[in-house]
Amino acid sequence: MTSLQRIIGMPVVGNGKTLGFVERGVLSKSGKRLQGLVIRRGLGSARWVPRRAISMIGSACVLVCGEATHLPKEPEVRLTRVFLTSGESAGMVTDALIHGETFQVTALEVSDGPLYRLLGRKAYATAYRLRPEESADGGDTLAFEIITSGLHSWVGLPENQRKGEEG
Secondary structure, three states, rough: OHHHHHHHEEEEEEEEEEEEEEEEEEEEEOOOOEEEEEOOEEEEEEEOHHHHEEEEEOOOOOHHHHHHHHOOOOOEEEEEEEEEEEOOEEEEEEEEEEEOOOOOEEEEEOOOHHHHHHHHOEEEEEEEEEEEEEOOOOOOEEEEEEEEEOOOOOOOHHHHHOOOOOO
């Protein structure tokens, strides 16, 4: 188990050589799975590693089979605000927990902001659905709000979701 924030800067290794370093992870349009990774090596242009080419996300590097390609033309998914089914605002999506072998999103990290996150004030949404953000302008990203019936603390997450990740 790892998080999208944790893999930023991690080396991407394929065919025995470093292809670049993770710049960001991109989620699928459903928000439930890793779509691929944007990587960069030095000052060169960003490259794309699709999910099918990722063998494993480990604790020290990302293993891939094949070469990185050009960035896809389709817009990226961005998860924004989180609301409870009661309509109450629960905060912002600050991270996503990803299973290192299946690339499934097991939980979304929710916090009121960066300072609250640093102070450890965060919760996790394990069951959620996406709703297109009303103010989304299209363009290079698809923005979605999250609707969830409830949030969990770190210790409230099932043991298999906490494994390998520090709270």
